[in-house]
Amino acid sequence: MVPVLLTSSQIFELLEKLNVLGDKSFQIRSTLLFEQRYPSKQYQVWVDLWPEFTSILIKQRLSEELIPIYYVFTLEEEKLKMLLENTDIMEWEHAIFRVYPIEFHEIIKEASRKFGFELMRSPFEFRLYIFNTDNLKKRYRAVPEDVIVGSLTPDMADTVTESWPALVYKEKKLALIRYLITNYQTVCLYNLKGAPVAYELQQKYGGLGMLFVKPAYRKRGLGKLITDLLLQKCADHGYPPFVLITAENEESGKLHTDVGFQKNDIIFLWSKVVPKEM
Structure with a gap:
């Protein structure tokens, strides 16, 4: 099998083909839609065959300072394994796999071990929540008099990073968050002194995420207000609004x-590749 690197026009055809596969292909479709609007520094879409594909591997590098991210989808496990084992596509020493259905995990793990690595999965499993834009209406949710609606600015990346202490590799996360704020949709609520009190960002995989409300402003409906505003922004730009939430949350x-x-009901995972212990 010789993998096929798709052209821009072929990617549009791929999106049409994926539409008939339902929610299982929702995440890979969202990623493709997102890349068509906001191309990464490096962006490649590989398939096992064209036009009769069974497997997809997306390689994405948001900027030169960030490591490559991979997204996968398959209807036939062996074909995805062949894509993962192609060294012209994969950079295993830096691989991160984002938002893939749990049923693909063993395929990726087996391929990583073949090249001397272990696949370390996130401790959390994520459920997909989708907003049906066919039901979207311009909804009015009252904005409190003591807050102002705006967007995040790149100089606020430090503030966002500090709000999420669990994030590892702070410098890389800071670069990533600055990239998200600069390129994607965000909503931020400010108090009357201009200080941010709540925010949410569109993530690199297309979903809404990192919703945060300062403790003093909680229990006032600001989380719902921000989410309403951000999903409307996403829908206005042609993106299907969705979130990935842990079962514990x-x-x-x-x-x-x-x-x-x-x-x-589909469970999604994040994973990263680490060297295998000798």
Whole structure:
């Protein structure tokens, strides 16, 4: 099998083909849509065959200072394995796999071990919540008098990073968050003195994420307000609004369900490659 690197016009054809495969292909479709609008520094879409593909591997590098990120999809496990084992495509020593259905995990793990690496999965499993834009209406949610609606600015990347202490590799996360703020959709609420009190960002995989409200401003409906505003922005730009939420985060699940998102049963994972211990 000789993998095929798709052209821009072929990627549009691929999107049309993926539309008929339902929610299982939702994440890979979202990533492709996102890249068509906001091309990364490096962006390649590989398939096992064309036009009768069964497997997809996306290689994405947001900027020169960030390591490559991979997204995968398959209808036939052996064909995905062949893509993963192609050294002209993969950089295993730096590989990160984002937002893939749990059923693909063993395929990726087996391929990583073949090249002397282990696949370290996130400790969390994520559920997909999708907002049906067919039901989208211009909804009015009152903005409190003591806050002002705006967007994040790149100089606020430090503030966002500090709000998420669990994030590792701070310098790389800082570069990533600055990239997200510069290129993607965001919403930020400011108090009357101009200080940020709540925000949410569109993520590199196309979903909404990193919703944060300062403790003094919680229990006032600001999380729902921000989510409403950001999903409207995403929909206005042609992106299907969705979020990925851990099963443990019941509060976030309820918030997004109340806003109108619908929970999907597919479980998604994040993983990164680490050297195998000798």
